Amino acid sequence: MLFPGFGAELKSSDTEKNDTEQVLIDFSDTSVAAWRIVNDSVMGGISRSTLELHPDGYALFRGTVSLENNGGFASVRTRAQTPVDLSGFEGLSVHVLGDGKIYSLRLRTVKNGRLTRYSYEARFATTAGEWETHEMAYSDFKPVFRGNAVRGNPELNPDAILEIGFMIQDGQEGPFRLGVQRLSVY
Numbered sequence: 001m002l003f004p005g006f007g008a009e010l011k012s013s014d015t016e017k018n019d020t021e022q023v024l025i026d027f028s029d030t031s032v033a034a035w036r037i038v039n040d041s042v043m044g045g046i047s048r049s050t051l052e053l054h055p056d057g058y059a060l061f062r063g064t065v066s067l068e069n070n071g072g073f074a075s076v077r078t079r080a081q082t083p084v085d086l087s088g089f090e091g092l093s094v095h096v097l098g099d100g101k102i103y104s105l106r107l108r109t110v111k112n113g114r115l116t117r118y119s120y121e122a123r124f125a126t127t128a129g130e131w132e133t134h135e136m137a138y139s140d141f142k143p144v145f146r147g148n149a150v151r152g153n154p155e156l157n158p159d160a161i162l163e164i165g166f167m168i169q170d171g172q173e174g175p176f177r178l179g180v181q182r183l184s185v186y
Contacts, residue, residue, distance in 0.1 A: 021093065024164075025078075025183045028057035035059075035078045038165075045071020049176075058097065058181040061166055067173050073147075074176070075106070077165025083110045087159040089185040091137035097179030098126020101172050105136060105183075107156065108163035118145040120156045121167070126178065135186060 032051045039047045049063030063074050086092075094105060104121040120141035124134040138158050143150035147169065164183065168176050 021184045021186045022089075023182050023184045024092075027053065027059040027181055032059050035076050035165075037074070037076055039063075039074045040066075040069075040071035043071065044069045045073070047071050047074045049074035049076065051076045054179065058179045060177065060179050062175070062177040064175050065168055065173050067171065072171060072173070073167060073169040075165055075167035077106070077163055079163045080161070083160035083162050085159045086161055086185055087157075089158070091135060091140065091186060092122075093133055093135040093184045093186055094124070095131065095133045095181045095184075096124075096126060097131050097181070098128060099177045100128035101126060101168060101176055101178075102170070103178055104167040104169065105134075105141075106163075106165045106167055107141060107161050109157060110160040110162050111157070115162055118143045118150045118154075119163075120144070131179075131181070 032053055035051050037049055037051065039045065039049055041047070045066060046068050047063065047065045049061065051059055051061050054060045061076050065072060065074055092105060102123055102125045104123050107120045109116050109120070121144050122136035122140040122142070124136065126132065138156050141156040143154055166178065166180065168178070
């Protein structure tokens with residue numbers, strides 16, 4: 001298994017582009033046990049979130065974002081045992097059930113054998129009550145550290161991805177609810 005929840009190995013190579021979407025994580029047949037919650041409580045905030053399997057076959061990331069105590073974010077993430085090479089693809093797509101809020105798909109990579117301090121994020125807006133698929137090319141992912149752009153703009157190198165996650169942030173106070181059915185590469 002490349003990432004916790006991967007159903008199959010990828011069928012891509014460094015030299016050959018793949019023209020079809022391949023599912024990395026399908027929550028209709030996997031657990032959420034390998035995912036962990038990281039909220040603003042790491043900085044004194046009081047936002048709360050959970051990730052659980054919904055009976056209809058998707059992961060439900062939900063909770064409440066609070067701006068009190070300099071807070072304002074909630075996230076969930078999973079980590080591979082070793083870096084995953086996704087360079088044979090153009091980007092990532094997510095099939096989600098939205099609530100009208102904006103979320104980030106976040107990636108962390110390994111550089112020179114070490115996990116980078118910053119993340120790469122691509123944002124997507126959801127429509128309340130609608131299932132949607134959002135495609136994010138690798139060029140859409142921008143480096144950030146603690147919510148701020150990283151100087152020098154190091155581009156995402158998709159050949160060493162170690163962590164994948166979702167985040168809600170940027171003053172979107174109140175309850176949130178994001179259903180995630182699958183995450184794919186295309």
